[in-house]
Amino acid sequence: MSADESSPRQGPVPCRIVLVETHYAGNLGSVARAMRNMGMSDLVLVRPVARRDDTQAVRMAVHAGDVLDNARIVTTLEEALAGTSQSAATAARVVGPVREIKKGFPRDIIPAMVEFATTDRPVALVFGPEPSGLTTADVSLCHHVVKIPADHTYSSLNLAQAVAICCYEMRLAWIARAPRARPVPATFESQDQLFRHLREALEAVGYLFGEKQETLMHGVRHLISRMGPEDRDIKLLHGLARQILWYVRTHPGEAVGLAPEEMPEQFPREE
Numbered sequence: 390m391s392a393d394e395s396s397p398r399q400g401p402v403p404c405r406i407v408l409v410e411t412h413y414a415g416n417l418g419s420v421a422r423a424m425r426n427m428g429m430s431d432l433v434l435v436r437p438v439a440r441r442d443d444t445q446a447v448r449m450a451v452h453a454g455d456v457l458d459n460a461r462i463v464t465t466l467e468e469a470l471a472g473t474s475q476s477a478a479t480a481a482r483v484v485g486p487v488r489e490i491k492k493g494f495p496r497d498i499i500p501a502m503v504e505f506a507t508t509d510r511p512v513a514l515v516f517g518p519e520p521s522g523l524t525t526a527d528v529s530l531c532h533h534v535v536k537i538p539a540d541h542t543y544s545s546l547n548l549a550q551a552v553a554i555c556c557y558e559m560r561l562a563w564i565a566r567a568p569r570a571r572p573v574p575a576t577f578e579s580q581d582q583l584f585r586h587l588r589e590a591l592e593a594v595g596y597l598f599g600e601k602q603e604t605l606m607h608g609v610r611h612l613i614s615r616m617g618p619e620d621r622d623i624k625l626l627h628g629l630a631r632q633i634l635w636y637v638r639t640h641p642g643e644a645v646g647l648a649p650e651e652m653p654e655q656f657p658r659e660e
C-alpha cells in the first residue's frame with residue numbers, strides 16, 4: 390500500500406456509476422461530488438426522476454458540476470451497461486431468483502472486479518431508486534451484488550452515501566491492484582447477445598422449458614459471465630449454440646419435450 394500522492398496508480402478509476410430512477414436532485418449532486426473526489430467521472434442516469442440542472446443538484450455537486458453535465462441519460466439498464474466488462478448491483482437486501490449471484494461486502498467483491506477494469510472496458514456499480522431499490526430484473530443483469538454491512542435495524546443508506554462508500558472501496562482497490570494477469574473480458578452487450586443465442590439453442594433442445602426455465606437460464610448466464618469470458622470464448626460458445634440449433638433443425642422431433650424426470654441432473658436446481 391502507498392499513500393504517495395504522486396503515484397501514477399492514482400489516475401482516473403475506470404468505473405462507471407449507474408443510477409437507476411434517482412428521485413432526489415440533491416442525491417444527483419452528492420453522487421457527482423463523491424465520484425469526483427474518488428477519481429471517477431463516468432456517470433449514467435437510467436430514467437432519472439430528478440433533474441440534473443435542479444438547483445439542489447448543482448449546489449450539492451459543488452466543484453463536480455462537470456460530472457453532472459457530462460452524465461449520459463438512457464432508458465434501460467442494458468444501455469447503461471453497454472461497453473462494461475463487469476457490473477455489481479448494490480442493495481441492502483436481496484431476495485428471489487437472484488440468490489445465486491455472487492454477493493458480498495464491498496471488500497469481498499470490488500477488488501476482484503478491478504481485475505476486469507480497463508479504460509476501454511470499465512466496470513460498473515449500479516444503484517437503485519431511493520424509495521424502492523433495484524428490481525430483481527435489474528439485479529439479474531449484474532455479475533455481483535454488493536451489500537454494505539450496515540446495522541440490521543436500519544440497513545438502508547442514503548443513496549449518495551452508499552455511492553461514496555463503494556467508490557472509496559473501488560479507488561482503494563484500484564490503487565492496490567496487481568499488474569494485469571489476464572485478458573479483458575467481452576463487453577456486456579456481446580455477452581448478452583451470446584446469452585440470447587444460448588437461450589434459443591437450449592430451448593430448442595428441450596433443456597429450458599417449464600417453470601424452472603428462468604432460474605436455469607439465470608444459472609447458465611452467471612456460470613459463464615462470472616468467469617469473465619474473452620471475445621474468443623464468446624465466439625466458441627456462439628459456435629456451440631449454432632451447432633445445437635443446426636442439429637435440432639435438421640433432426641425435427643428428436644430433441645424437444647423431455648419430461649423433467651428424464652432430464653439429466655441440471656445446474657442449478659433450486660427447490
Ligand code: SAH
Nearest residue numbers: 479480481516517521522536537545546551
Ligand atoms: N428503500 C430501499 C433502499 C433504497 S436506498 C430498500 O430498502 O431497498 C437507494 C440505493 O442505495 C439502493 O438501491 C442501493 O443502491 C443503495 N444502498 C442503500 N443501502 C445500501 C446498503 N446497505 N448496501 C448497498 N447498497 C445500499
